[in-house]
Amino acid sequence: MSSFIIEGGHRLKGEITPQGAKNEALQVICAALLTEEEVIIENVPDILDVNNLIRLLMAMGVEVHKLNKNTWSFKAANINPEYIQTEDFIDKCATLRGSIMIIGPLLARFGRVSVPKPGGDKIGRRRLDTHFNAIQKLGAELVFDEKNQLFCLSADKLKGCYILLDEASVTGTANLLMAAVLTEGETIIYNAACEPYVEQLSKMLVRMGAHIEGIGSNRLTIKGVSRLSGCRHRLLPDMIEIGSFIGMAAMTASDITIKDVSMQNLGIIPESFRRLGIIVEQQGDDLYIPSQENYTIESFIDGSILTISDAPWPGLTPDLLSVMLVVATKAEGCVLIHQKMFESRLFFVDKLIDMGAQIILCDPHRATVIGLGNRFRLRGMTMTSPDIRAGISLLIAAMSAEGKSIIHNIDQIDRGYENIDIRLNQLGAKIERIK
Missing domain, CATH: 3.65.10.10 (Enolpyruvate transferase domain)
Known part of the structure; x- marks a missing residue:
């Protein structure tokens, strides 16, 4: 220490x-999991939380390159689905609060994901209901593995719907947004967080090919697409x-x-x-x-x-x-x-x-x-x-x-x-x- x-x-x-903004970095790095193509992110801060998330993605099979001091390249073409079930994956997620935001991208792309209760600051109760309740409304099934303390989500097919969030959670909105962009049909998220970092994530997803209306407001309308492409993004x-x-x-x-x-x-x-x-x-x-x-x-x-x-x-x-x-x-x-x-x-x-x-x-x-x-x-x-x-x-x-x-x-x-x-x-x- x-x-x-x-x-x-x-x-x-x-x-x-x-x-570069820490909270934005955690969101947009997770968004790189939504495509097989290269995503380049500029102005990435060299801090522990961000570096731990990058190491997690590398362990998952994401091809990661540091292009210069604060610019990184991510290519999630060959994610190893078996690693996501390992103890090493669980341990890495459990030490990082931002790991909760891999749920939306992985569920949308692969139809299943398991994560432990994420780590982070000991600053009081930080409930996950907003994340799981919203994603379940898209058609995901949630099972809690009590023995291993894992949240297991699966879905044969996600389908868009109207979702009223019970709180304007930033990470909850980001997670749901990343799941919705690859979900069939139209998803409306009301009481969405409208922080600049959620706005930045939305603009990045649009550059990747997503259809999102209402960016910067608390009502987001997403029309799902079948795939997303790569892009270049700079953090605030x-x-x-x-x-x-x-x-x-x-x-x-x-x-x-x-x-x-x-x-x-x-x-x-x-x-x-x-x-x-x-x-x-x-x-x-x-x-x-x-x-x-x-x-x-x-x-x-x-x-x-x-x-x-x-x-x-x-x-x-x-x-x-x-x-x-x-x-x-x-x-x-x-x-x-x-x-x-x-x-x-x-x-x-x-x-x-x-x-x-x-x-x-x-x-x-x-x-x-x-x-x-x-x-x-x-x-x-x-x-x-x-x-x-x-x-x-x-x-x-x-x-x-x-x-x-x-x-x-x-x-x-x-x-x-x-x-x-x-x-x-x-x-x-x-x-x-x-x-």
Whole structure:
């Protein structure tokens, strides 16, 4: 297990370019399973979750080539159906949350698939009902192998129908969309997630020959085709990393420019940070965050305490609430952070409290942050990263703290952030990686 040693108090200065989007990468790499032809994906981030998924596809028989630093070629012409029943396949799937999205492509192409309960962050209940209920409506049969803890899906023939999702699940929508494009007839998905990454997946599938209407909305109409061709696709910049850099600049009073952010796909993220008092300036397709010694949290118009909560797109992504919570500790004023989706994601606040932050954990979903501005600074300490987003939030806290901090289990951070220590050190941070 690796760790970071962070010397706090260093300001950052310069430009940084966000990596390709992790969540989009997991979707579109799985979509390469839908065709026998070559699929080329650009701007792929070099992170653990993505690399593990690529290794899984290689083990399945997909021909994979790394064309340059962030461009990969996939050709799924000779998938080994026997491997999909092996213990090695099950073990690889069980360690990776993104493996759930191989269900739609493999079922559509081969008529059967078995997967274990996927791994990933321990941030609370992440139910799979949306995935399985929707795909069953297309005609798949689901059997749970209790002995081996496997979900086994099979279908002689999938047939399109009207499907109302019980929640606007991003991965659930992606899985169903990938199954529907090779399903006979018309499929209508209502209450579909409409995040930019689902929109990107939809556009990629259209370039492969799929017929999809309503892209970017919560109602998708898919007319099934018999086969798909290859294509070339480029990932968007990672909105979560962009938000993390905004928070990092605020906490360390740094002066940084985030390059090529794809502003039209950031939604309300910049405005949400502005409500915490952070100056975020758009310069073309870049974001400039000037150095601020202090910032003040807004109140609602009636004078009540600001509440920041997650919501389905175009609402605020839940992946940034941990970062915003940390950023609020240095602000002047109070804010209620309401994490609606995951009941364990706020449990890392005990580490921030030990560092000196004024936070009241109201319940598993809500925390009130009392920002003390420049009247205090967090103090360095030793801690362990529980998940990707809490990990980057603890790193931000450590970078702004007095003295040295140690963060263990940084493999969690590496799952979502490419060479984060190297890139931040180039801007002036003092982060040492140790084994």
